[in-house]
Amino acid sequence: MGFTSEAIVARGPFSEGKWAIEPVTLREPREDEVLVEMVASGICHTDLHCGNTPADKGVPGVYYPRVLGHEGSGYVVRVGSAVTKVKPGDAVLLSFSYCGSCYVCKSGLPSHCITFFDINFMGEPVFSDGIGGRFFGQSSLARHSIVSDKSVVNVSDLGLSRDDLKALAPMGCGLQTGSGTVVNVAKAGEDDCIAIAGMGGVGLAAVIAAKNQKCKVIIGVDRIESRLALAKSLGATHVINTTGLEMSQITQEIQQASDGLGATICIDTSAYPPLVAAQVDATRYMGKIIQVGTGMPDANLSIHMQSFMVSAKQYFGAVQGHSRTGEYIPKMVGWWKDGIFPVEKLEKMFDYKDFEEAVNVMGRGDVVKPIIVWS
Numbered sequence: 001m002g003f004t005s006e007a008i009v010a011r012g013p014f015s016e017g018k019w020a021i022e023p024v025t026l027r028e029p030r031e032d033e034v035l036v037e038m039v040a041s042g043i044c045h046t047d048l049h050c051g052n053t054p055a056d057k058g059v060p061g062v063y064y065p066r067v068l069g070h071e072g073s074g075y076v077v078r079v080g081s082a083v084t085k086v087k088p089g090d091a092v093l094l095s096f097s098y099c100g101s102c103y104v105c106k107s108g109l110p111s112h113c114i115t116f117f118d119i120n121f122m123g124e125p126v127f128s129d130g131i132g133g134r135f136f137g138q139s140s141l142a143r144h145s146i147v148s149d150k151s152v153v154n155v156s157d158l159g160l161s162r163d164d165l166k167a168l169a170p171m172g173c174g175l176q177t178g179s180g181t182v183v184n185v186a187k188a189g190e191d192d193c194i195a196i197a198g199m200g201g202v203g204l205a206a207v208i209a210a211k212n213q214k215c216k217v218i219i220g221v222d223r224i225e226s227r228l229a230l231a232k233s234l235g236a237t238h239v240i241n242t243t244g245l246e247m248s249q250i251t252q253e254i255q256q257a258s259d260g261l262g263a264t265i266c267i268d269t270s271a272y273p274p275l276v277a278a279q280v281d282a283t284r285y286m287g288k289i290i291q292v293g294t295g296m297p298d299a300n301l302s303i304h305m306q307s308f309m310v311s312a313k314q315y316f317g318a319v320q321g322h323s324r325t326g327e328y329i330p331k332m333v334g335w336w337k338d339g340i341f342p343v344e345k346l347e348k349m350f351d352y353k354d355f356e357e358a359v360n361v362m363g364r365g366d367v368v369k370p371i372i373v374w375s
Contacts, residue, residue, distance in 0.1 A: 072140025180321015211235025
């Protein structure tokens with residue numbers, strides 16, 4: 001111990017007023033870790049899933065005290081003895097961690113690492129007084145944090161300013177999940193009719209990617225009119241406001257907008273089982289339904305086996321857009337520089353002292369992607 005900083009420490013659920021800025025002391029980086037000075041961190045719904053649930057509810061991955069945050073950007077301060085990808089002073093964007101040695105990681109899908117949950121959600125004490133860190137390998141809701149070297153993407157050669165790093169902080173989770181699901185997982189193209197349920201950061205990033213992939217039909221599905229309007233401005237050809245609609249009506253509207261046959265690709269970020277079922281029904285023969293939203297522990301989907309078999313549809317899950325972060329994050333930065341990945345339209349900056357307001361506006365739906373800035 002010896003490096004003193006400050007962090008937003010969750011000692012219980014956010015809604016109970018148990019998040020606060022506290023002084024913290026960090027242990028030294030291990031050989032495969034990096035000490036990062038954070039510039040900014042996006043806030044994701046997963047932060048609230050793990051930071052607004054009582055610890056006694058038995059929800060996996062929920063414990064206190066801890067520092068959350070998993071959409072970080074910053075500068076390297078120190079590196080462990082085995083770290084070669086970055087050096088002190090390098091600009092970095094941060095993403096998830098993984099083991100790197102299991103058969104799934106070796107196959108090129110580290111986001112489906114067989115120990116992904118333990119590595120990214122359980123963390124360990126990194127800060128003084130037993131405060132947990134290494135959430136998604138980074139715990140970026142801190143001015144300084146100990147980060148897994150696997151979470152670090154070196155962007156020092158991309159000519160990014162400190163303000164650029166603020167805007168690009170969410171690249172490592174929500175934005176790569178949405179866009180990567182379209183580009184890497186679905187491999188969408190000009191012939192595709194794509195429906196995306198949920199116009200949060202993930203869903204809107206998927207809309208942008210679908211436009212860039214030149215999908216002929218792009219359908220945004222949500223219940224918040226302002227987000228549907230934003231989806232239209234970002235490239236959605238159709239939007240469906242689910243307010244007051246039966247699930248069968250949502251299915252019909254997706255089908256009607258997609259050549260009358262149904263979507264070739266449905267991407268679900270909602271994890272709401274009735275809406276997922278509506279998307280399964282709304283997908284045409286040989287189409288794909290890709291589950292991106294994280295369902296609650298008791299969430300289940302019922303599929304009629306015979307009709308599913310006959311239709312040759314595929315229903316499967318994807319995490320983090322199947323991204324190899326060292327390659328995909330710089331690619332997204334390039335799109336942003338070219339003006340075709342306008343992430344700033346989703347964002348609003350908040351000083352770290354105003355973190356409570358940032359969380360509240362996201363919960364209300366006022367802001368798609370609030371970003372905490374360490375001044």
